[in-house]
Amino acid sequence: MLLKFKQATHQQYLANLPKLSLSISDVKTLYKTEDFRNALLEQISIAKHTIYITALYLEKDDAGKDIFHALYTAKQANPLLEIKILVDWHRAQRGRIGSVVNLTNADWYYNVSQQYPSLDIPVYGIPVNTREALGVLHLKGFIFDDTLLYSGASINDVYLQRHNKYRYDRYQLIKNEKLTTSMKYYIDNSLLKSNAIHRLNIYNRPKTAEFKTTIKPFRLSLRESAYIFTGNASNSELAVTPLVGLGKRNELNCTITHLMSATEKKLTICTPYFNLPVVLVRIISHLLRKNKKIEIIIGDKTANDFYIPPEEPFKIIGALPYLNEINLRRFISQFQKYIDNKQLIIRLWKNNNNTYHLKGLWIDNIWQLITGNNLNPRAWTLDLENAVLIHDPDQEMQEQRHYELECIRKHTKIITHHCELDNIEAYPIKVKKLIRSLLRTRVDRLISHIL
Numbered sequence: 001m002l003l004k005f006k007q008a009t010h011q012q013y014l015a016n017l018p019k020l021s022l023s024i025s026d027v028k029t030l031y032k033t034e035d036f037r038n039a040l041l042e043q044i045s046i047a048k049h050t051i052y053i054t055a056l057y058l059e060k061d062d063a064g065k066d067i068f069h070a071l072y073t074a075k076q077a078n079p080l081l082e083i084k085i086l087v088d089w090h091r092a093q094r095g096r097i098g099s100v101v102n103l104t105n106a107d108w109y110y111n112v113s114q115q116y117p118s119l120d121i122p123v124y125g126i127p128v129n130t131r132e133a134l135g136v137l138h139l140k141g142f143i144f145d146d147t148l149l150y151s152g153a154s155i156n157d158v159y160l161q162r163h164n165k166y167r168y169d170r171y172q173l174i175k176n177e178k179l180t181t182s183m184k185y186y187i188d189n190s191l192l193k194s195n196a197i198h199r200l201n202i203y204n205r206p207k208t209a210e211f212k213t214t215i216k217p218f219r220l221s222l223r224e225s226a227y228i229f230t231g232n233a234s235n236s237e238l239a240v241t242p243l244v245g246l247g248k249r250n251e252l253n254c255t256i257t258h259l260m261s262a263t264e265k266k267l268t269i270c271t272p273y274f275n276l277p278v279v280l281v282r283i284i285s286h287l288l289r290k291n292k293k294i295e296i297i298i299g300d301k302t303a304n305d306f307y308i309p310p311e312e313p314f315k316i317i318g319a320l321p322y323l324n325e326i327n328l329r330r331f332i333s334q335f336q337k338y339i340d341n342k343q344l345i346i347r348l349w350k351n352n353n354n355t356y357h358l359k360g361l362w363i364d365n366i367w368q369l370i371t372g373n374n375l376n377p378r379a380w381t382l383d384l385e386n387a388v389l390i391h392d393p394d395q396e397m398q399e400q401r402h403y404e405l406e407c408i409r410k411h412t413k414i415i416t417h418h419c420e421l422d423n424i425e426a427y428p429i430k431v432k433k434l435i436r437s438l439l440r441t442r443v444d445r446l447i448s449h450i451l
Helices: 002-016 033-046 062-077 105-115 177-191 208-224 251-261 278-289 316-334 336-340 377-381 398-409 429-441 443-450
Strands: 027-030 050-054 082-088 123-126 141-144 147-151 171-175 239-245 266-271 293-299 344-349 360-363 367-371 384-391 412-415
Touching: 002 251, 027 033, 027 398, 033 062, 033 141, 033 147, 033 171, 050 062, 050 177, 062 082, 062 105, 082 177, 105 123, 141 177, 147 177, 177 239, 239 251, 251 278, 251 360, 251 367, 251 384, 278 293, 316 336, 316 429, 336 344
Parallel strands: 050 082, 082 123, 266 293, 293 344
Antiparallel strands: 027 171, 050 141, 141 147, 147 171, 239 384, 266 360, 344 412, 360 367, 367 384
């Protein structure tokens, strides 16, 4: 009786979420990285009033140049077009981890702006915390008038498959004016009005230390912020709910736990880095004990964007994929009996030298969460995250949902025992030495929390 009551509580939470009515003709799932790139460029070219780009970073590479110059071209053709670009303040002012660069992305933004002196496209740096390791802008979504192109991707060559390599993500086009209005309002009022926000594409950018005292109250304000909208959909129709959150007990985290706990038949999870928060592992354990089916699709360690091939110079960040694999081995050992009885399916994704960046949840063919949230401790506590939740009670999106999952599963293999994964003894010597040191001092727990 108590279990039924708890299940009803989770269902009631979801039923009470405000929802925006959707027409099936206004939701389009994209299945390939190149389709995402083409859609991004197309939406830039046809936008009439507003373009808001939010991403962790916009990289100085061929794909970044394509997007940046497409935005300036659109502005040139339509001077009244309002364009705003938001990226993480700290990430924009350093190179890629482990690399040394003289010209940062922020420097490049300024240089590009000088090529178009008559046009103004602001690039804002959002400092979610005083240091990158303590929190970044992980808000995702590209807004074009009344259309949202949502993906966990940032903008660079691999995310947009500009050359021969890609980083696989999820991509959804959703046309809904109330949805885009609520997201634009959040950006304008919860983010850009703060005196902690500064432009990156200017010559004299302030140093973080100069406005450090404004970042803490800004972060505190983000913990209380939310998308503001009035729901207009019932629980019996196709609908969407935008969610945003920062900090352990935010609305997005709360919704994720209720979604997973409300599973009646099957839950599917995608995450690129296998490092689930403890609370989510507990929910999985509870669901398995109640005979629910769970499928988890994870990137192979070699499909991790931090993976460094053994023949290349080793950097400390390269240990992260191996730590994730160790987590997965432990998880499989813990739940082996459920793998044996086919309740729990673990899939590893690998496709040549491409990488895997998918995140999200599918629950009972009724709910799907589209998000940039990595479902790891960092996303759970440190970063500013968002998502869109689709409720599909009549399964109008069944064909799109089924095909998307089939595309994701295409390059996966099912793992039936932890012995199918490498152990520490099989790791490269430098990796093995570092990980043993980390495990011995338990520093791996801190690394898993902040990376």
